[in-house]
Amino acid sequence: MTDCKKPLQGLKVLDFTRVYSGPYCTMMMGDLGADIIKVERKGVGDDTHYFGPMKNDESGYFTYFNRNKKSLSLDLKAPESIEIIKELAEWADIVVENFSPGVMDRLGIGYEDLKERNPKIIYGSISGFGQTGPYRKKPAYDIVCQAMGGFMALTGEKDGKPYKVGPSVADALAGIHMAFAIMAAVHHREETGEGQFIDVAMMDTAFSVLENFVVTKTLTGEAPTRNGNANLGSAPFNTFRTKDGYVAIACANNGLFTKLAKAIDREDLLDVPEYAENNLRKEHEDTLNPEIEKWTMERTAEEAVEILDAAKVPVGPILGIDDLVKDPQLKARNMLVDIDHPVLGKAAYPGNPLKFSETSDLCFNPAPLLGQHNEYILKEILGLDEDKIQQLKEKEIF
Amino acid sequence: MTDCKKPLQGLKVLDFTRVYSGPYCTMMMGDLGADIIKVERKGVGDDTHYFGPMKNDESGYFTYFNRNKKSLSLDLKAPESIEIIKELAEWADIVVENFSPGVMDRLGIGYEDLKERNPKIIYGSISGFGQTGPYRKKPAYDIVCQAMGGFMALTGEKDGKPYKVGPSVADALAGIHMAFAIMAAVHHREETGEGQFIDVAMMDTAFSVLENFVVTKTLTGEAPTRNGNANLGSAPFNTFRTKDGYVAIACANNGLFTKLAKAIDREDLLDVPEYAENNLRKEHEDTLNPEIEKWTMERTAEEAVEILDAAKVPVGPILGIDDLVKDPQLKARNMLVDIDHPVLGKAAYPGNPLKFSETSDLCFNPAPLLGQHNEYILKEILGLDEDKIQQLKEKEIF
Structure with missing residues (x-):
């Protein structure tokens, strides 16, 4: 029996994230023991339920990024759902979302709405370009942020085509930066009692990791361009x-x-x-x-x-994917872990890359089915009685 | 006058990091207000003091990643230096380093050594392949970890050459994952009183963000390859x-x-x-x-x-570097900040991408000169008297 002590045990996260950036952020927190309630649209859920690889009508994309989470599926247009969410905001330490800027406010569950119910809430919003500035309303996918964050201009041959990184690394960067920012805000709240709003953009985080490319321009006037696989300063x-x-x-x-x-x-x-x-x-x-x-x-x-x-x-x-899944180093470091999912069966997923001496990286619950924890959450966390739950069910709230 | 309240004020970091991954980790913490003492080799310092862009013999590479830090330069082979480091480990909450596995132990300042002096210390080690496993002794640069972490195999045309991402993104990913892990350990210590050792590898963090590429292989048997700028599932x-x-x-x-x-x-x-x-x-x-x-x-x-x-x-x-440095969105979000450095003069650097509602992202101290804070640290932090400092100086410890 593995000892499953984890560093974020007891931390409570109300999670409205979808696709990659936000789910990677809350996956990191859930892997480390935080209690994550993922709120999904009733009947539809996170877009990635339909992203490949599919097997038995369930998605490997969704099950990777949503392990260790509980799913609550709600009709987000019903006022009863908004009230349930507000009650969950009282339970939560942290809210994370990555809708387009303005969507959460229009639903009535923006930072100001939830802060009214829980003044100490930490509320993290991830978006392509941020909550402010001229591009804030611009729709974003990873490829657009890789293009506008500098990665593509700097990847490929000097006189050739610009390339995006195969995997959506602008999403990943925004997600893990937000995870750090949230934990910094948790520390600040432990010290001062103060909650806050955090705004992280994919474009900003990509720009932040352009190494010495930006300062080369600002200090010397010369703008480095892509240059194949050559290093800027060393050879061979x-x-x-x-x-x-x-x-x-x-x-x-x-x-x-x-x-x-x-x-x-x-x-x-x-x-x-x-x-x-x-x-x-x-x-x-x-x-x-x-x-x-x-x-x-x-x-x-x-x-x-x-x-x-x-x-x-x-x-x-x-190393390609065929090599990586049998790589001896990744195996030795528990970077391939078997997770048994009720629909997908048992399969290997990337493990958690953070190795702590006193806490475990070896306990994973499978990703939830859509709405799997509806009744558990309403009953055990919000304390609603059977009658009330029955009423909500009849109104098709969940 | 800007209000410079920051979320990590009061947190103390003893920083042995060099080049990119570790310095990005502690830069993120320093940007957020943590007190960072960067220990550098006397007379030489971080390798990046000599990385371009250079101006007036100082490096823009170094000054980007080391803003908001204090520099203590020591002869790391002198026993007096090791004692100074052990005393600083009593002052510190956190130690971060990215030497090759085993180097800190050989210097006598590994986790076990410093834990003896401060049982609650949180000690983060970043490396190419991790502290364990068959590749642990393998020397690593970003390009090697991009090659062995899957990025290169997945970037470029299907029948063409594999490309690395221009900027060293495997370094950045390891650094920001470690920053998150450290804050998770800080939270754990606040809850339980327990410190711990954290081991983060560039290869693991790269592998962790390969999106659905790995699960596609493990669930369907098919290993996706690079495919230009096409998306795995959508068109156009x-x-x-x-x-x-x-x-x-x-x-x-x-x-x-x-x-x-x-x-x-x-x-x-x-x-x-x-x-x-x-x-x-x-x-x-x-x-x-x-x-x-x-x-x-x-x-x-x-x-x-x-x-x-x-x-x-x-x-x-x-967008290339020439576009980014004048981009209206990046400007609107304070992603280009002027920092005035005593040797380099005033220049624009990438700002901090984490935007907090209650704390500032607008106060930056310039990167330190090598050993700039030697006497301040010995006197004000360790409380050594003038005589003792004079003795150490005569022995050429610093």
């Missing part, structure tokens, strides 16, 4: 072709370059004045990189990685 | 060429497709049975996308965005 630091795919090799200093040259039996490169320092190697990478690739092209990716690994040169194969 | 949902660059357009349902068809004067597309539903449009995107591109190709990106914006179709231009 790129992907290199092998007999059967690419490997990434990263030498950012003389020590690593020396190790690389020795490992590939090219100590002659260490005597070339143009390759004597990192900045010189970067300047001459058009001649240096092909020298390295001559060596990698004579080997499979696996052979190249094995030799460079042994030499302590930073190197990695390009 | 891609980038499209214009007269002068690309735009991203994202229609994930019938309502949005109808708006798009009307906006581009192609209501005839709504009568085509192959385009009647989202899954059909995805199946026939090879014929549908060129119809959309015919329209975008007759316009500049700006014209296409203006028309589709007015029609409420999710659309975005590909």
Whole structure:
């Protein structure tokens, strides 16, 4: 029996999130033991109930991001539902939502509405562009925020097409930034008693992680552009072709370059004045990189990685999904966990990436069915009696 | 005068982080008011002091990620330095580091060493592959973790080269996940009195955000690969060429497709049975996308965005660094803030993306010079007297 002590046990979250950014935020909190009530539209639910992969009419997309949550499905246009939500806001420490700005206010459950019932509530809103500013009403999907947050302009070949990151990383970034912001607000409330509203935008969080690209422009006037897999300042630091795919090799200093040259039996490169320092190697990478690739092209990716690994040169194969699901490191770190879902059956999902010494990362409840916890929540959390629940049922509130 | 109340005021962080992942974590905490003492190697400091952009021999890379921190520079091999660090661990709530696994232990300031002096310490270690498992000793740079965490295999054309995201997003993801984990541990300690060790790996956090790619494999047996800018389940949902660059357009349902068809004067597309539903449009995107591109190709990106914006179709231009630094939304949201640094002068940096209603996002201290706060820390925080400080100085400890 696993000890399931978790760091956020006892924290209560009322969750109106849908799709990816918000659900990733509350999944992180739920994985760490917070009690999450996900409020979904009656009969329809989160859009991702219909996103692939589908199996037995249930979605693997939904079940990944919504594990460890309870589902309450309500007719959000009925006044009785709004009252139920307000009562749950009294129970909750935290509300999270990622509707378009203005939607929660129009439903009557915006920050000001719920704060009236619980002055200490922490209320987090995630959106594409934020609750303020000229773009606030602009509809957003991850690809739009990757385009407008700088990622796409900086990914791909210099003279080629801009690429989005395959997975929706602007969503993920906004979600995990919000999770941090919420915990900062929880700390602030523990210190001062004060709740607050938090506004996190996908565009802002993408912009926040553009590394040194922005300051390069503001300090030197030069705007860096995409440049394949080259590093801005170091060489050899790129992907290199092998007999059967690419490997990434990263030498950012003389020590690593020396190790690389020795490992590939090219100590002659260490005597070339143009390759004597990192900045010189970067300047001459058009001649240096092909020298390295001559060596990698004579080997499979696996052979190249094995030799460079042994030499302590930073190197990695390009792992695809087929590789990742059997990767020994991910397995050793419980990054693939079996979860048994009543409809989907047992399957492996990504585990939680936060490893705490005193609390467990090994207990997961499956994602809920739509409305699975309706009666539990009304009865056990709000304390409604059978008659009242029956009345609400007859009115088709849930 | 700006009110500089911040949510993490009073929280104390002893910071051994270098380069990107760790410094982003503690920058987020410092932006929110935590007191950060960054311990750097005497005379050398964080590697990024030498990363571009450089100006007046100081680095914009370093000054972005290390604002709001104090710098203590120490000879980490001197026993006196280790004693100073242990005394600072008694002052601190939190320690964060991102050396290779094992380095802090060898220095004598690993979790067990510091826990002896402060049993409630929260100690966060960020690394490429984690503190456990077969890859734990493998040297890591962002590109290696993007390669081994799945991003590269999923970015680029199906039959083309795999691409890394331009900015080092595996670093950023590990850093912000750790910031969340630390605040979860702070909450746990406030509830139970218990400190703990936290282990976050770049590979794990990258794997954690691969959206539905992993569950697609584990539930259906099919491993999705990179596929340009196409969406896994919807169309038209891609980038499209214009007269002068690309735009991203994202229609994930019938309502949005109808708006798009009307906006581009192609209501005839709504009568085509192959385009009647989202899954059909995805199946026939090879014929549908060129119809959309015919329209975008007759316009500049700006014209296409203006028309589709007015029609409420999710659309975005590909904004580069030159566009972002003058973007009206980023400006309206204080995402470009001027910071005046004694060596670099005044320049714009990305602001903090977490917008709290009750606390400020508008107060930034410049990044410290190497060792700038040595005497302040020894005197004001550790309470050493002038004689003792003079002795340490003579021994060249700092």
